[in-house]
Amino acid sequence: MGPVSEPTRPRRRGRRARYAAAFAVLLGLSAYVAVHQMTGSTGAPRCSVGDGDNRYEFTPEQASNAAVIAAVGTTRGLPERAVTIALATSLQESALRNIEHGDRDSLGLFQQRPSQGWGTAAQIMDPVYSSGKFYEGLEKVPGYSRLPLTVAAQRVQRSGFPQAYAKHEPDAALLSAALTGRSPAALICTASVAEGRPGDPEQVRRELVRSFGEKAVPTAVTGGPSAGRPSSEPPVLVVPVRGATGVGSAPGAGSDERRGWELAQWAVARADALRITEVSFGDRVWRAGEAAGGWSKSSPPGTDASVRLRLAR
Missing domain, CATH: 1.10.530 (Lysozyme)
Incomplete structure (x- = not known):
């Protein structure tokens, strides 16, 4: 009679193989999660x-x-x-x-x-x-x-x-x-801010001032809650462009148009954090809900030198 342990060896090898396969799957899942967190997966905001x-x-x-x-x-x-x-x-x-x-x-x-x-x-x-x-x-x-x-x-x-x-x-x-606004409409972002907590106009104002100084204080805030009463209209901030200090490296670097694009693309880059759903400047508009995350022609185009930020409600 052979050793008592002999019949168990194939099962042990099979068990080891299953453990190895499970470990490989775990490693693969860990790698996927790491990449997802760093770069976002298909359909994730990016x-x-x-x-x-x-x-x-x-x-x-x-x-x-x-x-x-x-x-x-x-x-x-x-x-x-x-x-x-x-x-x-x-x-x-x-x-x-x-x-x-x-x-x-x-x-x-x-x-x-x-x-x-x-x-x-x-x-x-x-x-x-x-x-x-x-x-x-x-x-x-x-x-x-x-x-x-x-x-x-x-x-x-x-x-x-x-x-x-x-x-x-x-x-x-x-x-x-x-x-810095030199390349207009060059920053493309998708964002998922349509649902969840509403945007806070005061937080956006604080962040504008912290990054750009007092000249970036919005000149108007419309919509949103007023005098303690809820509103069906989302808050809209109007951020001035003229007179704001921007980069000063090359001819035209401090122009209103370049400054406007600097502010507009700052807002798109920060849309996910600040709950911004729409950014418009001149004849272009960015909307968080659009799958491509790019800029499209606005209708009607803006006529004043300002960037408009619409927040989630």
């Missing part, structure tokens, strides 16, 4: 700039952070090149995510370290503050706009991998062209 091979796709979270970085730079009167450098740096350091971890005590969009004098942890986790600190360091670099991007970024960041910033320059350039 954003893009550029087209064809010269195209960058990203999530609404990344778009919102990129918009803040760009707005803080232009509000300081810095050229588009400074915004490109800042965006490429954040793409490398955090993938444009405001993360609460990193190497040693590194935090936030730029992985700044409280122990190295960048600010408190709470300050660094504020995208407006951390962007301002990056630009503050960049402005101290002589001739930064003429330096190779990776050199300029490294002189601010002092990273252990100084060449890593260069690979992000093409994507950062696409983003900065759109978010």
